[in-house]
Amino acid sequence: MARVDDRWMLKDGTRTAMYGKGSRWQAVWTEAGKERKKAFRTKDAAKAHLTHVDHNQRSGTYVSRDLGRVLIGELLDAWLDSCVHLAPSTLATTKSDVRATIRPYWGDKVLADVTKADVQAWVTSMAKAARTVDTIYGRFRNFLNWCISEGRLQTNPATGVKLPKGRKREHIYLTVDQVRALATSIGERDEDLIWFLATTGLRFGEAAELRGRDIDLRRRRVIVSRSVTEADGRMVVGPPKNGEPRDVPLTAFMAERLRDRVKGLGRDELVFPTKRGKWMRSNNFKKRTYDPAVAAAGLPLDLWVHDLRHTAASLAVHSGASVKSVQRMLGHASAALTLDIYAGLFDQELSDVAARMDNLLAPKLVPALPNSSQTA
Incomplete structure (x- = not known):
């Protein structure tokens, strides 16, 4: 039975040994079959606490102190x-x-x-x-x-914590000539991979897990349904980042480059394996192969492998692809996310749309449009 005890005075007015020490009023209640106590400065505060405990116990939202006293x-x-x-x-x-x-x-x-x-x-x-x-x-x-x-906490102490702000890195978009220079410098073995990443926009883990059954040269499509990631020294295969499989178009140029590579390739064989026929590991590839090729090609030394994905987006946008098409190609969860990431690319396309409309309305007033494909 819940009650409020006076820690300083007995019912007959006699002072207790605790008189004048600490808070006077003590709320007493039962929790999980055990008697619990908590002292308060005023009697009203002790009663309010008991009311709170009773309400939460009846509603099933009461958090036991014992459940939280665990490492x-x-x-x-x-x-x-x-x-x-x-x-x-x-x-x-x-x-x-x-x-x-x-x-x-x-x-x-x-x-x-x-x-x-x-x-x-x-x-x-x-x-x-x-x-x-x-x-x-x-x-x-x-x-x-x-x-x-699980009923071990009532509120989350991590709520409202301030996090450090990092400077957002600007995307690097390569031109076709720069992609060609990188592909040439990286060597024959990985040349196809560079062109593939720069024209399809696949993430490195998605490309590393591609198998023979995922390449359809007749339809010029790549089926992206899996990705591989390194964690704690082992390779883990799972779905793509947003969890949804997608079909990615292949250019005729890329399809022709892949023809010899996939000819005779088994359904379960990797399209871009290591020399030992295993998965490529992103860190190993970057340090041992990609970074030296970037330096040899005279490209920015902070060029990430992921920038080839950005390059694919840039080439697609400047070739006239819609936001929705780029979203589907890259496997973004929404077109809004695509716009958020590549807003600058689409800003140029909006300007081109206005210029083309003017070309229909008043062609004599419109200067020749720049060849946007050369600015990719």
Whole structure:
């Protein structure tokens, strides 16, 4: 039975040994079969607390203090087991972040004791790129949300934490001549790969997992339904980034380049394997093959492999492709995302649309349109 006790005075007016020490009024209630107590300065505050406890217990939203008095390290595996909705590659990188960053810092800390200030201090102390900090923080925040759903926390102490701001890197778009220079400098073995990435816009992991059955030269299509990612030293195959398979068009130029490569290739054989017939690993490819080729071609040394995907978007836009077509080619979740990423490219196309309309309305007033394909 819930009640409020006077810690300073007995019912007969006699002072107790606690008289004048600490808060006078003590709320007493039953939780999970055990008696709980909490002291308050005023009697009204103690009564209000009991009312709050009673309401939450009746509504099923009461969070037991015992459930929160557990080490975070004891809960992380159970949370990871619950992440069945994640793609295999995402789950693998999540486990890697838990092992390398989250567990070492939080594993021996009591869940119920974690405060917003604690999370802020952790985020501030991470000596990592802003985007990496954001990702790891997001995983820990999701873990705390899971703790709330398990009845171990009432609120998420990670809410409202300030994250470092990183400078957004500008995309690098290569011209056709620059792509040709890079393909030539990288050597015959990987020349097709450079042209393929720069004309289809596939992510590196998607290209690395392509197999014979995914190339349809008759229709000039590539079926993208899988991607491979390296996590904790092992290769993990899963769906593409947005989880949806897609068909990507091949130019006649690219289809002809692939013809000899896929001729006689088995359905399950990799299209772009290593010399040993294994998956390409993005870090190895970049350091050992791509970066030296970039330098040899006289291109910007900070040119990422992913910039070939941006280049494919640029070539598509400047050849007259619509936002929707570029979205489908790149596998973005929405056309809005495509516009957000490549707004600058489409701004030029909007100017071209206006000029073409003027060419119909008042051709004598319109200067010749620039050949936009040369600015890709």
